[in-house]
Amino acid sequence: MIPIEFEPPVEDARVVIGIDFGTTFSGFSFAYIKPEKEKIAIVVNDNWLGVKGPMKTNTVLQYDEDYEDVITWGAKALANEPSKKAKNKQPRPVEMFKLHLGDVPETKKPKLPNGITPERAITDYLREMGFSEKTKTIMRKCLFDAGLIKRIGTLSLQFTTEPEAAAIHCMNILKEHGLSTGAKYLIVDCGGGTVDLTVRKLLPDNKLGETTMMSDGFCGGTYVDDKFLEFLEKQVSKSAMDELKEKNYGQVNYMVQQFCFHVKIPFTGEESDFETFEWDIERKCPALKKYVTGSEKNELRKNDWIIDLDFKTVKGFFDPVIDKILKLIKDQLKKCPDCSVMFLVGGFSESKYLQTKVKQTFGDKIKIAVPPRPVIAVVSGACEYGLDTKAVSTRVLKWTYGVLVSPKWQPGDPLSRKNSFGRIDKFYLMAKKEVQVDVDKEFSQRLLPSQPNQTSIVFSIYYTSKYSATYCDEPEMNFLGKFEVDLPDAHLGLNRPVMLTLRFGSMEVFLKATNETNNRVYRTTFCSAE
Template sequence: MEDIRVVVSIDFGTTYSGFAISHKENPEIETNNVWPGVTGQLKTNTVLQYNDSKFSEVQDWGFPALAKKASRRIRQQAPSKPIELFKLHMGNLPDNEKPPLPKGLDFKKAIADYLEKMGKIQVLTLIKETVSKRWPNINFMEQVLVVMTVPAEFNEHANAILRDCAFKAKLISTKDSERLQFSTEPEAAAIHCRSVLKEHFLTDVGTNFLIVDCGGGTVDLTTRELLPGSRLGEITERTGDFCGGTYVDKEFIKFLKRKVGDSAINLLEEQNYGQLQYMIQEFCSKVKIPFTGVKKDFKLFELDLEDVCPVIKQYITGAAKSKLEKDEWIIDLDFDTVKSFFDPVVGKIIRLISGQLNNGKTCSAMFLVGGFSESKYLLKRIREEFSAQVKNINVPTQPQAAIVRGGVEYGLNMKIIKTRVLKWTYGIELSPQWKPGDPPERRISHNRIDIFSKLVSRGTVVDVDQEFGKDLFPSIEDQTAASMKIYKTPELDGKYPDDPGMERLGELILDFPDPYLGFNRKLRFTLTFGQIEIKAYCTNQNGKSVNAAFNLEL
C-alpha cells in the first residue's frame, strides 16, 4: 500500500456508473466526463450489448448499448436486447423482483464484463492522459488503488461477489488484494459533503448531518458526526431500500400498459427494446426531472407515440387502438397522473429519512446526492416533511459526482473515517461441554453442545480498526490448524447457531504452529467489523503473526 500513487474511485451504479481519479502528490480530483457515444456527462449507462447469444464478447457498453430514436419509416431493431439493472442481482431483493437476465448469462459475468470495459477503455485512458503526463510510468497493478462504492444495504456476500468480479475484470492482480477497498455510497457522499458543511458554517466538532443518496435503483442513508481533525464518525446504522429513480419510470410503464395494453408493452420490450428505452428517456428528461409538484407550474405533457415510439402502433389492438387513433396517437400526462408516479417512491424515501432522524440526536443538515436528488419534487416533499427538524436541507453542486469524488477522497486518506455503526451482531460457534440444564436434544457427540458466542452487538459504534476476538488453545496435542464458523444475526444476541435469523457467514481458518509444544500453546484471533469487509488477524503467545483467513460462503 505504500507504493500507491494514484487513486481511482468507481461508482458502479444500478442505472449509471462513473469514476474519478487523483494522484497522491497533487490530490486534485478529475471526474471522467468522456464516454463512448457521449461527452460532457459525469456518468454513463450501466448497460451492455453482447454481439452473440453466447455472450462471448461485448459489442457496446454505456450509452451506445441503448438504441436511439427510430425513424417512422424504418423499423429499427437491436440485434439483441441490452443487458441492464444487473447490479440488482447482488442486493437482497426477492428473486421475483430481480430483473430477468437472458438464459445463459450469469449476472456476475455481466458485472465483470462491464467493469473490465470501464477499466480497460476509460480508466486507463484517463490515467494516461491526466496522470502519466506529469508522473510517467505508473504501474496500474502495483501503484493504483481502486475504491469501489457500494450501497449501504449490501451485505458481506454482495461485497465479496463484487471483489471477485473486480478480479475477473483485471482491476486487481489477486482476489484478496488490498489495492481494492470499499466504501459505502452514502459514506463516500458524506466525505465529499464535508466541504459543503463549510458553506453553511457548520464546522463545529460534534455537528451531525444526514446524507441521503438517491440513486437509480437504491436510496441509501447514513448519519455522520464531524470529529476533531475533520474526521467522520457514524452515529446510526446505515439504512437503505430499493426506491430509487427507476421506480418512478416503472410507474410510468404501468400507466402506459393501462393505456395501450399489457401485450403491446410486452411485445415492444421483446422486439424493439431500444424504442421503449428512448420513450422512457424522453419521459425522464421532459417530465420526471422538471416536475416540481406545484400544480400552477405544470403544463400538460402530450406523449406523441408516433414521434417517440412509432413501432408500438403495430402492437396495439382493439379498443385501445381505436381510442388512440381518435386521439392521433397522443397520450396526455396531467399533473395528478405524473404525481402518482412519484408518490409511492417518495413515500418510501420519507419513511427511510424518518427512521434516521428518530434517533434522539439533533441533525444540523441534510444533503441529497445521486441522480434522483435532482428531482425538484423530491426535494420539495422532503423539505415540507422535515424542515422543522432539520434547518439545512440542500442538494450540493453536481450531486451525481458526490459519491465518486468522495470515494477518491477516502482512498487518499482512509483514516478520514473513524467509526462505523454495526448493522449486525457477530459471533462464533463454540462447542463446550454439555451440562445439566442444557437442552437434552442439543447434546452432540463427545458430550458437547454447539452454542453461539457473541463477539460484538448490533448498533455498537466501533472504530474502523477495532478488533474483537478470543484466545484459543489446542484441543488435541499435535493440532496444526483450527477452524471456526462465523455467524451474524439482526438480534442483539443469540444462543444457538440455528436461532431464527442467524446466518452463517463463513469460516475462519487459522494455522496452529509449534505442535511440539503440545497443549502449551495459545492463539489470539481477532476480527474487525468496522471496515466494509471483515478482516481476520491472529498472533501466537509470542505476538508473532499467524496465518489467518476468513472465507465467506458464497
Template sequence: MSLRNDIEIIVAIDFGTKYSHKKNPEIIINDSWPGQIGALRTNTALQYDENYENVLEWGYEALIKEPQRKGRDKNFANEPVELFKLHLSAIPDSEKPPLPRSLDYKKAITDYLREMVLTVPEEYPEKSKRILRECVYNAGLIDYLPSERLFFSTEPEAVAIYCMQILKELEFFGTSEGKSFLVANCDDAIVNLTTYKFISTDTPSDVIEHTSDFCGNNYVDKEFTKLLKRYVGDEAIKILEERNYGQMLYMMQAFRGRVKYSFSGIQQDFKLCEFDLERLCPAIMKYVTGSYKEKLEKDYWIIGFDFETTKSLFDPIIEKIIRLISGQLKNRSGCDVMFLLGGLSDLKYFRKRISEEFENKVKCIFPRKSQTAIVQGAVEYGLKMEIIKARIYVSNVWYSQSHLSD
C-alpha cells in the first residue's frame, strides 16, 4: 500500500476509561506525563473552566489540583470530569456516568485527544467509531475526516497480538498446533474473555469463543462507595458527588492507594486501615445526618476496615470473573495457557484468587506491564497490518479470523 511507505512513525493510543497511554513503533513506552514521571499511563480526566469551554488541567493533574473557588480566582475551575469514554460504548445508559449538563461527551473526548498528542473496545458499535474519528479530526490529529492514516484495532486484537509475542519468547510455538490460549482482559468496566486456537504451528489462530460481562476494575471502586453509604448514608454520598466531586475523587484515590492495590488476601499480612473523613473528605461532615452522624461523631469521623470487610469489596467481582473463566474453560474442554491482563490483574488479591482457582487447570500468566498490552499490540498491528486478515461479525461482537499469522 503506497500510503504505508510514507509512514515513519506509528503511535498507538489506548483511549481508556480511566487511564490512557501511547507508544511508538520502537516499542518505547511513554512514561513522562504532566505531573507524573515514571508512570506508564495517565488518568483520562479533564478539569474545565467555569463554562466548560477551556481545559485548565489534563490527565493526572486534573485530579490532584484543587479547583479555585468562585470569587477567589478569575480562573474558577469546575470539578474534574472522568469516565466520559463510557458514553461511546454499548453499555446500558444506567451504567454511563453523568456529565455536567453543559458538557457534551464528544467535546470532552475531542478536548482530551487534542491535549494528548486508537484502539477501541470490541463492543463499540460502528457509530461510536465514526464519532471517535470525528473527535480525532476535530482535535487536529488528522488532516481530513476519511484519512487513511487513522486505523482502528479492537482491544482483543491488540491484546492477542501482544500475547503472541510472549508466547514466542516462551518458545510455545514449537508444539503449538492444536493448542489454544485464553486471554482474560480485565479492564476498567468490562471483562473480555477470548479463546484462540492455533490452526498450525505458524498460523495462529481462530477465535473459538468470546464472552464478556460488566465486572471490571471500576466495580471494586463501586463496592467501596456502597460501603461508604453504610457509614454515612446514601443521601450524603449523593450530595457529596454533586457538590464536592473533587473530594470524592480524592477519597477514592486514597482507597486505591492504601487498600485496593495493597490488599493481598493474606490475613497475617493485613493491617487495619482507617479512613479519617475529617481529613480526607471534610465536606461530607456537612451532609451526614441522623444516626449516621451520631455514630461517626462517637468514632471521631474515622472509618475502620477490618480484614473481612476489605475482602468483601473484592469478592463479588472476582467470583463473577472466576465463573466466567470456568465456563469458558469447560465449554472448550480447557486450554493450555491463560493470560490475565488489565487493571484488575495488578491487584495482589486478584492474582492470588485466580492462581489458587486455576493453577491445576491451566498455566496462568500475569505479564509484567500488562497495562500497556493494548498499545504494544496496536503498534505491532500498525507495523504489520496483514496480521489481521479478515473479520467476521458474530453475536454483536467483531472477531478476527486467522488474524494472528506469524
C-alpha cells in the first residue's frame, strides 16, 4: 500500500510526494508540479541520515531502553555499534511491524515490545522519515499523528497498491516492448517481505484497467535470509542463536548484511559461477562463539570456526522461496493467459537466480522484462499516480461488500436468530468480489428503518472473502466500519427511505447516505480491505 501526499491542498498543489511504506524497506519520491506541457521530473530520495546512495532504507526503529524515544531509524537502527544516546543497553530494534496491518496470519507477525503498538511504530517511523477495510484507516491516523497531513479525512492523501504503482511506472516503457492499447501485462512485485501480483490492461489515453484480482504471498527476499539463519542455527544450535539474538542482535543483522553482499546478491544459480564461501564465525560474528557449547562447539573448533556455504546449500536457501513465487505467477497467468509481457519489479527481482528461474519456467509463454532500477518502480510509480490519479480507470474488487440489514423474521429463518422485535440481522450484498468496476462506479441501495419510532439509523458495513453470505457473523466476515444517519420526522414511521451508496473509485471505500425525506447527505470514508 502506497500513500500519496499532496501539500498544500489538492486544488492548489505544488508538490506530490509518494511514500513506499514497505515491510522491510521504505522510500519516498517527490515531484514539483509544473505548468501544463512542461516535463515533470520525479526525484527518488537517495540520502538517508547522511548516507547517500540507497534508494530505500530499512523499515526499522531503534528505541531507547525505556521505549520512550526513537534513538535512530532506518539502516542505522541495524548498525552494530551502540548509539551514544543510549543510557545503558539498547533494546532490540523494532522491525517488520507493518505485518501487523491487514489480514496477515498471526504466525507472520513479529512480537512487539510492551508498550509499542503497531500504530505507534508506524507513526514514529513516518515521523522520522523526515517530511516535517482497516489498514488505511490506521495509516491515515498514523500520518496525521506524524504531522504529515493536517486533517485525517483530507482528500490530499490518496492510496494505491504497490503493484498498481509499479504498473503505472511500467506503463511508460510499454512501447519499448511493442505493446499498444488493449495489451495486458503482468506485474510481479518482489519485495523483501511479500510478493504482489496484478494483471493490468492498457486502455486509450494512457489509462490502466485491472484485469484480474490482485494476489500476494509471503515469499519476498528476506525469506532467503531466514533460510540462511535457519541453516546457521543447525550448525551452532538453537540455544546459541537464541542467546545471540537476545544479547547481540546487532551482530545478527551484520551477518545478514554480509550474507546478502557476499552470497545472496551474486548468486546466479549457475554452479560454474559459484565458489564455496567460507563463513568465518570469528570474523562475521565473534559474539556467537561464547554461546556455542557441546558437540557443536567441538566440531566448529575442529574447523577453525568456519562453515562452508557450498552451491547446493545456498541454492537450498533460494528454492523454497522462488518456488512459491513461481506458483503465484502460474496462478495469475492461468487467470489471464493472453498477457503479453511480465515485468519483474521490487528489490528481490534484481536476483539473477530469480530472473533465470522465471525465464526458464515462463519464457516460452510470455515475454519477461526487468525495468531499469526495478527497486524504485513502486516508489516512482506512487509519485506518478499522485500526479495523475485518473491514470487508473478500472479495478477488480478483492472482497465482497455489504451492509447489515434487519428484515422481518420469516418461516425458514433460524429461530435462534430472531430478536425481540421479530426481526433478524442479515448481510445484504452490495458489491461482489472479482467484479471489475470503473473508477467512481457507485453501488446503491434504498433502505428503510426497522422501527417506526427510531430517530437515527446506523449503517454497519462488512466485507468477506466469499462471493456471498447470509449473516454478518459468518467465518471470513470482517467488519469495515459504521456511520450514523439522523432520521427526524418520526411521525412518518417506516416511510423514511435512505439511499446508501458505496463507491470504489480509489483505494478507499467512499460511502454516501442520502436521507430522501429531507435530502440531507452524509459522507464518510473507510479503508478498502486489502
